Amino acid sequence: MDTNLIIYIAAALLIVICAIIIIIIKKKKNINIEVVAKPESLKDKLAKTKNGLLGKLAEIVNLRGKVDSELMDDLEEMLLQADVGVQTSYDIIDSLKEEIKLQQITAATDIQKQLEEIIRKLLLKDYGRETDHLQYKNVKPFVALFTGVNGVGKTTTIAKLAKRFTKNGKSVLMIAGDTFRAAAIDQLAIWAERTGADIMKQQEGSDPSSVVYDGMMKAVNKKYDVVLIDTAGRQHTKVNLMNELSKIKRTIKKIVPDAPHETLLVVDATTGQNAITQAELFNKATELSGLVLTKLDGTAKGGIIIGIKHQLDIPVKLIGVGETYNDLRDFDVNEFVEAIFE
Numbered sequence: 635m636d637t638n639l640i641i642y643i644a645a646a647l648l649i650v651i652c653a654i655i656i657i658i659i660k661k662k663k664n665i666n667i668e669v670v671a672k673p674e675s676l677k678d679k680l681a682k683t684k685n686g687l688l689g690k691l692a693e694i695v696n697l698r699g700k701v702d703s704e705l706m707d708d709l710e711e712m713l714l715q716a717d718v719g720v721q722t723s724y725d726i727i728d729s730l731k732e733e734i735k736l737q738q739i740t741a742a743t744d745i746q747k748q749l750e751e752i753i754r755k756l757l758l759k760d761y762g763r764e765t766d767h768l769q770y771k772n773v774k775p776f777v778a779l780f781t782g783v784n785g786v787g788k789t790t791t792i793a794k795l796a797k798r799f800t801k802n803g804k805s806v807l808m809i810a811g812d813t814f815r816a817a818a819i820d821q822l823a824i825w826a827e828r829t830g831a832d833i834m835k836q837q838e839g840s841d842p843s844s845v846v847y848d849g850m851m852k853a854v855n856k857k858y859d860v861v862l863i864d865t866a867g868r869q870h871t872k873v874n875l876m877n878e879l880s881k882i883k884r885t886i887k888k889i890v891p892d893a894p895h896e897t898l899l900v901v902d903a904t905t906g907q908n909a910i911t912q913a914e915l916f917n918k919a920t921e922l923s924g925l926v927l928t929k930l931d932g933t934a935k936g937g938i939i940i941g942i943k944h945q946l947d948i949p950v951k952l953i954g955v956g957e958t959y960n961d962l963r964d965f966d967v968n969e970f971v972e973a974i975f976e
C-alpha cells in the first residue's frame with residue numbers, strides 16, 4: 635500500500651479517536667455538574683435584621699445629631715427591638731459609653747463604627763477566634779441529636795446537613811426518632827431519598843428509643859460516617875421531655891459511648907426571646923452542645939445571635955437562612971458582623 639495512504643488513514647483514525655474521547659469527557663462532565671443555585675450572600679439573607687439595626691441607627695443618629703443620654707437611650711431601645719436581649723444590650727451600651735469617653739466622640743455619626751467593633755469584640759470574646767463548628771472530625775460515626783419544639787426546622791436542618799455530608803462523599807443515616815406523627819416519618823424519608831441518605835424508621839407511635847437503638851446498631855455495623863437523629867417536638871410536660879431525651883441519649887451511649895457528639899437545639903429566630911426560654915428549658919432537660927438558629931432570613935430579630943451566647947453560654951453553631959440546601963451556614967462571627975454592618 636502507498637505509504638501516503640497509510641499516513642492519511644492513520645491521521646483520520648487518530649482524529650476520530652480524539653473526537654470520541656472529547657465527547658466522552660464532555661458527557662461525563664455534564665453528568666457531574668450539580669445544578670445548585672448560586673448561594674446568595676449572607677448580607678442579602680440577613681437584610682431584614684440589617685435594616686432593623688442599621689436603618690434604625692441612621693434614623694436615630696439623624697434625629698439626635700449629638701452624643702447625649704437621649705441618644706444612648708434610643709440606641710438601647712434599638713438593640714432591644716432587634717432582640718439582642720436586656721443584659722447584652724445594657725453591656726453594649728455601657729461599652730459604647732466608655733469608648734465615647736475614651737475617644738472623646740461628640741458627633742452621633744461616629745457611633746456606627748464603634749458599635750460594630752463593640753459587637754464584634756463581644757462575639758469574639760464569647761466565641762473565640764475559631765468559630766464553634768460541628769465536632770465531626772475524627773469520629774465515626776459522627777452522631778448528632780436534634781431537639782426542639784414543633785415547627786422550628788429540625789427536619790429541614792437535618793436534610794440540609796445530610797446534603798452537605800453526602801455531597802462530600804460521606805455516608806449518612808437518618809433516624810426517624812419523631813414517631814409522634816406518621817407524616818413526620820414520611821417527611822424525613824422523602825428528605826433521605828432526595829439527599830442520598832439512608833433512613834431507619836419504625837411505624838408511628840413506636841418508642842423513639844427503640845428506633846434510635848436499631849439505627850445506631852445499623853450505623854455501627856454498616857460503618858456509616860454520619861448519623862442524624864430527628865426527635866419529636868411535642869412534649870406534654872417538662873418531665874416527659876426530660877425522660878424521653880435522657881432515654882434516647884442512654885440508648886445512643888449503649889452503642890457508641892462517646893456519642894452523641896452534638897446535641898443541638900433548633901430554635902426559630904422569628905420567635906425572638908422565646909427562643910432563649912426554650913433553650914433554657916431544653917438545656918435543663920439535656921446538656922446541649924450548641925444551637926441551630928433557623929429562619930434568620932425572615933426576621934428583623936436576628937440580633938438574638940448577639941445575645942444568645944452571652945446570656946446562655948451555649949454557642950450558635952449553625953444558622954438557617956432559607957429553605958434550600960445552601961441556606962444552612964456555619965455561624966461565623968466576622969461574616970455575621972460584616973453582613974449586618976457593611
Ligand SMILES: Nc1nc2c(ncn2[C@@H]2O[C@H](COP(=O)(O)OP(=O)(O)O)[C@@H](O)[C@H]2O)c(=O)[nH]1
Nearest residue numbers: 784785786787788789790928929954955956957
Ligand atoms: N425561611 C426559612 N424557613 C425555614 C428554615 N428552616 C426551616 N424552615 C421552614 O420551617 C418549616 C418547619 O420546618 P420543619 O423542619 O418541618 O420543622 P420541625 O417540626 O422542627 O421538624 C418548614 O416549612 C421549613 O421549610 C429557614 O432557615 N428559613
Ligand SMILES: [Mg+2]
Nearest residue numbers: 788789812818
Ligand atoms: Mg420534624
